[in-house]
Amino acid sequence: MEHNLHNGDTAGKDEVKSPFLIGVAGGTASGKSTVCKKIMEQLGQAEMDHTQRQVVAISQDSFYRELTAAEKLKAQKGLFNFDHPDAFNEELMFDTLQLILKGHKVKIPSYDYRTNSLDFENMLVIYPADVVLFEGILVFYFPKIRDLFHMKLFVDTDSDTRLARRVPRDINERGRDLDAVLTQYMTFVKPAFEEFCSPTKKFADVIIPRGADNTVAIDLIVHHIGEILAATNIAQHNNTVRTAASSMKR
Template identity: 60%
Template sequence: MAGRKMKDLEKTSQENGSLKRPFLIGVAGGTASGKSSVCEKIVEELGQHNVDCRRKKIAILTLDDFYKVLDRKDQAKSCKGTYNFDHPGALDTDLIRKTLKDIHSGQTVKIPKYDKQTNSRKEDEFTTIYPADVVLCEGILTFYWKDIRDMFDMKLFVDTDADTRLSRRVLCDIKERGRDLDTILVQYVTYVKPAFEEFCLPTKKYADVIIPRGVENTVAIGLITQHIKDILNGGLKYKNGHGNSNGGSGTNGYSSNGFTGGLSERISVSASGDVAPPRKRNPSESGSRPH
């Protein structure tokens, strides 16, 4: 089945030609909400999970690899668990911008791998992102910076219960960062939770699609996957970065949320799997989105 999906995508690329630029999808959500799992599930549903990285039509980028290089003072804080990795200032935004711009222009990019145990970049180890038709970029603060947020053609927010996220965070920090339970809970209450409420949660309003329960929400994953297939098959138009829709004259440009069809209004797929239709605006309401 996966092989058939891969062949379908390759056939699409041959028939329609490569996209003028990759379709960029931003994925945001709180810590341990399941952002990476959602991205991996989308790749799997498109039959791309076992494809060689040079041939993949869809690639994943994680902001966890974009933490700043810490000086001695901050390195000491990180060892004590008193450095706030959930604050916007912890990320190398210059590198994020450069990487996304290079991906946008169809270049191959190399991203330094980040070691979560030593809180430093691994020497001579990189993640290589080859040109792809679709690129997923996931991270807690993916939508925080407006100029970065505006680079995405589609924006997803993974909305998971706080207790579930905390339990996942505890297990992850013990396994990947080698921390003890007391340190994890203190850090969560002191830094993680307040940062989520101040910097991450307010960006939920920018999402085109909100996904409760993350990867368990198969209805939402199915809708998103089908939308990506439609784009790859040429069924939907999207901007090519120069003011016109891909393959069109510009008359079929973005709707207010970036699409000419399919998910053209922000939707939320409920915990029961029901799709909540977009609320119809009154004629007197503005069509612009709050900032």
């Protein structure tokens, strides 16, 4: 099924934003989503209306391929490999990130872990922003996508901690049962982490040991993003002053 996910809008001719794009990779349950949430909160972006945010976070989950009926049956038993690069729609991910980099507003589906499907009823509208965080297990795997990032972070939490966090999360938040979570972990998640995710750590500019517990690393990243936002605000202010001055001359 083909979906037109972008409406091609820009922020308006005078205000085309090309954001600073940050990739956030790491194994399952390493704390990627939590780290992004903390960054947003510390920058005062989380409580802001999403149309006004200067920083937005997007998850790679929105770019899972849609499953066939047979694949869905497998997925319900923990027998589908969601950790293999082929599970993702690489082209759509690349095209969407390119549109975002060109300052377009894009619409992406949310992901429903309970049904293992994209939720086109609840589309997420990503408004042009100054900084975009893109997080997921394999965001550094695809070379074309990896090359788009201005900064690459890898959340590095040990495997025992990740498994201990994944099991309750998948049962409580993702509607799974213990047997299916453990079968999926041993059959697919762990081997795929070693084969596809872990080797991408070498591409990171910054490695965050212990994930969201690492408040020093998060503070440093927040400080860096804060400086990018301040520079963008000054540039935008100067642009507004220049535009106003030239319209007064006319």
